[in-house]
Amino acid sequence: MYAKGVIRTLLAGTAAIVSAGTAMAQTAPGLAGTAAGTTVTNTAQASYSVNGVQQSATSNAVSFVVDRKVNLTVSTNQPANTQVAIGQAGAVTTFRVTNNTNGTQDFLLSTSQTPIQGLFAGDNLDVSNIKIFVDGNNNGTYEVGSDTATYINELAADASAVVFIVADVPNTQSAALAGITLIAQVAAGGDIAAQGTPLAASVALNDDNIVDVVFADNDSDGLGLDTALNGQGRASLGYEITTRNVSLSVAKSQLVLSDPVNLLVAPKAIPGAVVQYCLVVNNATTGTPASNVTLTDIIPANTTYVANSISIGAIALGNSCLVTGITGGVPLADNGSVTVPLLLYSGSYNASTKTVSATIPTLLGGTSVAALFRVTIN
Ligand SMILES: [Ca+2]
Ligand SMILES: [Ca+2]
Ligand SMILES: [Ca+2]
Ligand SMILES: [Ca+2]
Numbered sequence: 001m002y003a004k005g006v007i008r009t010l011l012a013g014t015a016a017i018v019s020a021g022t023a024m025a026q027t028a029p030g031l032a033g034t035a036a037g038t039t040v041t042n043t044a045q046a047s048y049s050v051n052g053v054q055q056s057a058t059s060n061a062v063s064f065v066v067d068r069k070v071n072l073t074v075s076t077n078q079p080a081n082t083q084v085a086i087g088q089a090g091a092v093t094t095f096r097v098t099n100n101t102n103g104t105q106d107f108l109l110s111t112s113q114t115p116i117q118g119l120f121a122g123d124n125l126d127v128s129n130i131k132i133f134v135d136g137n138n139n140g141t142y143e144v145g146s147d148t149a150t151y152i153n154e155l156a157a158d159a160s161a162v163v164f165i166v167a168d169v170p171n172t173q174s175a176a177l178a179g180i181t182l183i184a185q186v187a188a189g190g191d192i193a194a195q196g197t198p199l200a201a202s203v204a205l206n207d208d209n210i211v212d213v214v215f216a217d218n219d220s221d222g223l224g225l226d227t228a229l230n231g232q233g234r235a236s237l238g239y240e241i242t243t244r245n246v247s248l249s250v251a252k253s254q255l256v257l258s259d260p261v262n263l264l265v266a267p268k269a270i271p272g273a274v275v276q277y278c279l280v281v282n283n284a285t286t287g288t289p290a291s292n293v294t295l296t297d298i299i300p301a302n303t304t305y306v307a308n309s310i311s312i313g314a315i316a317l318g319n320s321c322l323v324t325g326i327t328g329g330v331p332l333a334d335n336g337s338v339t340v341p342l343l344l345y346s347g348s349y350n351a352s353t354k355t356v357s358a359t360i361p362t363l364l365g366g367t368s369v370a371a372l373f374r375v376t377i378n
Helices: none
Strands: 006-018 039-050 053-065 068-070 072-076 082-085 091-099 105-112 128-134 152-155 160-168 177-188 213-215 232-243 248-258 274-283 290-298 303-305 311-314 346-350 355-363 367-377
Touching: 072 177, 082 091, 091 105, 091 152, 091 177, 091 232, 105 128, 105 160, 152 160, 160 177, 248 290, 274 290, 274 355, 290 367, 355 367
Parallel strands: 068 213, 072 232, 082 232
Antiparallel strands: 006 039, 039 053, 072 091, 091 160, 105 152, 105 177, 128 160, 177 232, 248 274, 274 367, 290 355, 303 367, 311 367, 346 355
């Protein structure tokens, strides 16, 4: 009489949560929650007694994998806008991207210069030559050598990475402010050697055996340029012009080097004499470079340019060249084919306009560069 002996029936559910593919002890999840892909298994048990003997029955097990709840935070990682000079190259703004997803993700990075009303009143310029780099050595400072990755690779749940935007500021006196926005897009992780493709939210019914993707991000700017649940986040900073110009001057001096009678000994400015002109360009604004400094000088009447006599980079003291010999600095070719190594100074002579030109790509604040050329008196 089995039925008569059944005095009590209990249903007790016991849940077992096992990490996918491992037998590791269960650990408390981080802020992002239980890791996506974790298998959650549940088995029910019935226990009862028959004629005082304890019995039990076990149900079939059911399980599902935890789906991916995608979220991220993009924030600024500096206290104020970046202060720059007009014409400044390689100006840096710093951001932080935090992975609030319950799993490891890649993050693709892009920028926008769409003006943000209210946030950057007075935005009247765009920066150029924009590059994005991840802080490879995690020191919060941009370095050319170590911070080279252009996307965030395999960022663990609850971890964050610093991102730099590096850009050139135009050389425009009226420039005031350039707002720039970093946009981070969640992409598939799992391949340490490659950039993942952007994730898409799963729209089909849940599959217990598949890690579906659910976007849980917000509208990060609250201004309508981002939206909620799009797998993107953004933050903005400004490049703010604080140095509008540099104090740049150019000075010219001359020296009779030789004449046909006295030669090099106390030469005079008689016909046939060789005269050396010296141009010294000086940037007196310490800390702010001047870019693409171009010097031009038309050969004066009653003189003839001495072929291939331009040289650049001679030592200058104040406004005059220290060089008293035939040349100083690096000799250039009249056709512009010679460029000074590393400094990239260049120059040329245009015979039809009788114009000497010299170009200095970067004249650092507090420095001078001298250019020399020679003529003979007709
Ligand atoms: Ca760094
Ligand atoms: Ca990857
Ligand atoms: Ca699923
Ligand atoms: Ca969003």
